[in-house]
Amino acid sequence: MGQGIRTKPPRQSASEALAPDVPSLLPVIPLVSSVLFPGGVLSLQVGIDRNVRLLKALPEEQNLIAAFCQHGGNKENPRSEDLSRIGVLAAIVQRLPLSADRYQLFLQGRQRIEMLEMTRQEPYFEGRVKAIVPKAISKSVKTDLLIARALSLFEKLVESDAKYSNELLNILKMNLTEGPDVFADLLSAFVNLPLEEKQQLLETVNPIERIELLVEYVQRDLGKANVDKELRRQIQSSIDRRERESYLREQLRVIQEELGDTSSVEHETEGYRDRIETLAVPEESKMQLRREVSRLAMLSPSSSDYSVIKSHLDTVFQIPWDVKTEDRLDLVAAEKILDEKHFGLEKVKERVLEFLAVLKLKGYLKGPILCFVGPPGVGKTSLGSAIAEALGRKFVRMAVGGVTDESEIRGHRKTYIGAMPGKLIHSYIQVGVNNPLIMIDEIDKIGKDFRGDPASALLEVLDPRQNHTFVDRYLEIPFDLSHTLFVATANILDSIPSPLRDRMEVIRLSGYTDSEKLQIARRYLIPELLDNHGLQPGTIEIADDAILSIVREYTAEAGVRNLERKLATIFRKIARRVASGDEQHVAVGAADLEPYLGLASYEHEFAERTPEIGVATGLAWTSFGGEIMFIEATRMTGTGRTTVTGQLGDVMRESVQAAYSYVRSKASQLEIEDRAFSEYDIHIHFPAGAIPKDGPSAGVAIATTIASVMGEKPIRHDVAMTGEITLRGKVLSVGGIKEKVMAAERAHIKTVILPEGNRKDLTEVPEEVRGALEFRFAERVEDAWSLALIPLFVIREKDRKYDQAEYDSEHQPRPGPSERSDSRNERNEKR
Secondary structure (H helix, E strand, O other): OEEEOOOOOOOOOHHHHHOOOOOOEEEEEEEOOOOOOOOOEEEEEEOOHHHHHHHHHOOOOOOEEEEEEEOOOOOOOOOHHHEOOEEEEEEEEEEEEEEOOEEEEEEEEEEEEEEEEEEEOOOOEEEEEEEOOOOOOOOOHHHHHHHHHHHHHHHHHHHHOOOOOHHHHHHHHHOHHHOHHHHHHHHHHHOOOOHHHHHHHHHOOOHHHHHHHHHHHHHHHHHHHHHHHHHHHHHHHHHHHHHHHHHHHHHHHHHHHHHOOOOHHHHHHHHHHHHHHHOOOOHHHHHHHHHHHHHHHOOOOOOHHHHHHHHHHHHHHHOOOOOOOOOOOOHHHHHHHHHHHOOOOHHHHHHHHHHHHHHHHHOOOOOOEEEEEOOOOOOHHHHHHHHHHHHOOOEEEEEOOOOOOOHHHHOOOOOOOOOOOOHHHHHHHHHOOOOOEEEEEOHHHOOOEOOEOHHHHHHHHOOOOOHHHEEOOOOOOEEOOOOOEEEEEEOOOOOOOHHHHHOOEEEEOOOOOHHHHHHHHHHHHHHHHHHHOOOOOOOEEEOHHHHHHHHHHHOOOOOOHHHHHHHHHHHHHHHHHHHOOOOOOEEEOHHHHHHHHOOOOOOOOOOOOOOEEOEEEEEEEEOOEEEEEEEEEEEEEOOOOEEEEOOEOHHHHHHHHHHHHHHHHOOOOOOOOOOHHHHEEEEEEOOOOOOOEOOOOOHHHHHHHHHHHHHOOEEOOOEEEOOEEOOOOEEEOOOOHHHHHHHHHHOOOOEEEEEHHHHHHHHHOOHHHHHOOEEEEEOEHHHHHHHHEOOOOOOOOOOOOOOHHHHHHHOOOOOOHHHHHHHHHHHHHHO
16 A cells, blocks of 8 residues: 655646535545655555445545545454544545456545545544635745755755655646645655554645655654664675675685794694593584684684684683592491491481492492482581592582573573673583582572573473583583583472472481480581680580470471571680680580570470360461471351461361361361351361461371361370371371471470371381370371360260369379470560
């Protein structure tokens, strides 16, 4: 669809040519992507059904129609309001049928018109219009200067932009005598402008204002055209300069060969060629590197490609392709090193020694992929360093927490500015051997965004069957990773993608018990802190009860990081006193902690002193270890509604619903009247409401709480329980048994109810903890009810009354908790 122009000046006056009689009622044709100006010619193909119907219905002798620009709506089926208000009376110069439903139409603009009313929309548009008479402009110096300015700018635009031809400029000059109105319309038709700006020019009736707008638009397009022209010139100049440099370099190379002289570049490339031959890489890789060196020899040192290729080759030669350390295969020495570095962790040590034994017998073994999973501070990262020392290998830590770009693992292509190899290859360059122990730290915190998935890139790295041909994008040649021992660390296993988790041998590191933390402080933390603070052994004497108080009342963690910080605080304060000459020996007991550390930071939950209705003790597993968790319920007169509070997740809320439904189904067995569930509302609350809670393992405790409050039966205060329940009352196994049992022992619980499926997990619980607790196993919820509810619901003796004093005498608390609670209450009063 294009707009034409008149090719010669009209012989009649402008008023005669462009101001015919305008019929009041005219058929209307929408213009989708063009604006027709008076005096201009427009060629367009007509294929829209409504417009085709118009042309077929239009008599041959009628050649006037109204053309209006469409500014919105459906292009195939516009509405009347989608057409502009100002259009052009157009004469049909020629219409050629191309097919049964398509025409080629040539229109010539005659005069501006205004749409008064759209009288018909089907089968085609027809409207009532009126002519817009252009304002007569008298000849003046200002008008002539404005026309001259517009003509000059358009002339410069024709010179700068190849889209405009000199013929357009000649036509404008030939029509200068026709007046500013005709000049403005012609120039509006010639200039390539957006549709909105074209329509604005058409709606501007005053020709002087129209020319002023044209000056603004042409000047803007002229600036763009000059910028494009300069860019093309610079690009062509750059191409010519490179071709010239290439020619001169070739000439220089020939001259140097004739003179027997070689440049420093030649010496450097020859050195690269010699080093390639000594590389322990396949022949295909050597051929690829030789091609790179040949390209380097043809380039100038000032070329950007020269520095890219040189950096790539330098990186290739830095990689330890065949440099390795000899493994220390002395099992006794390795075991001694592991024991010196870490307390406990027997499973991990056993797995490392097994690897060493097989390596010693076979002589070669592809490195296993180990993944240490456990809470913060339990020694996962330091354990990797100890394993490397035990094996006699170099250790390098590769942190991937928060990495969201796949190129951080696989590297960037060397064609990019600032490209470099990935973290993996950089690790080998850092240690200088091809068989180190690489620790992939925080693998569960890898991110993912539009730049790729780093976890997917690690699939090849951590697969012993594939990683012998790992290709970094920057290197572009394969590197063997199979000699490397990879060890990953994570806090949570669930956030690691399943395909990646399947490639690793998972070893769980649970939290330390209080006694284990005491031993770690004695054996490792205190000697190291003494050395770090410049104190002689014997300067500080910290009692065991002081260390245990720090563990229980100043830290809440599964590991020992905060314990080390608190001990360091004590050591700093004592070091100041020693340095001042005030004291040379300081003893610290449990009662002396407050001046050093302030008031206790944590108050762990302890078992209730007496049984209560609607209060059950559950067991929770957090990233900091295990905790006991009270579940409270109360009932009030209402309509049977259930309210749950305590910042719970969806899974835990579903557990509440399942427990409530099961208790209601067993109402008769629990001696609960059916009407109680419709006459009472029940409110279940999980204390510590600011802490988010989720998971299904509290199902047994929730069901026991509901059964207690609805049946008005107290729950034993020295019983803690865990387990997921089903709607059929089955108790399913859960995780974190070791941490939960240890939490129960710290809280002075006597009996722990576990799912039958978790009986095997008790082997992981330390012997000292197992000996302090009684364990009962439940296959169904009723098993837990029979142990926790008072009186036992299976004894249907309604006349028997529960004697609280008798119960208390049978279930005396173990010595210690009361004294600890009293001392804690005293501190609370001070606080």
